[in-house]
Amino acid sequence: MIDHSGISVAHIGKAIAFYDQALTALGFSMLAEVPKEYTDGKRVVGYGAQRPQFWLSEGETQKPPVHFAFSASNRAAVDAFYEAALKAGGSDNGAPGPRPHYHENYYGAFVLDPEGNNIEAVCHKAETE
Structure with missing residues (x-):
């Protein structure tokens, strides 16, 4: 239903460092940066697998x-996301x-990201899948 979404962040460098690490564990990476002439000089970056679906705007x-929940392919990816997000400056929230x-x-x-957003990784598969 939702094609893409995003959030506004005050500390774009810190947010990029956090999401680069946390989302890599789920197979997502930064795929785009909008040229500043289209964003009033502010950084806007997009993350995804095939195309940008989650955007950070300065x-x-x-x-x-x-609250954003990112899909994980399996339970191990959820665990990896959690560990990576904590190492990247996130705070435990479950x-x-x-x-x-x-x-x-x-x-x-x-995990709470550095600006207090509730970021989740979730797998809907049975443990044996």
């Missing part, structure tokens, strides 16, 4: 903070594990 810190209150195969991890 500006004011997102208020209120938002260690990797099952969340059966969402559904029986929900496995996720939650």
Whole structure:
């Protein structure tokens, strides 16, 4: 349903460093940077696998903070995201594990990015898949 989305960040360099590490664990990377002549001189970068789907825009810190859940191909990728995000300056907001209150195969991890947004990696597959 949603084609792409993004957030505004006050500290674009810090945000890029965080998302470069955290999203690499899920197979995503920075794929685009919009030329500054189209962005009033501010940095705008896009992350994804095939095309940019998550954008960071230099500006004011997102208020209120938002929640984004990124798809993980398996549970090990959720674990890798969590570890990478913490090493990149994120804060724990829910260690990797099952969340059966969402559904029986929900496995996720939650981290607050450097600006307080709730960033999640989630796998919807059974443990044996």
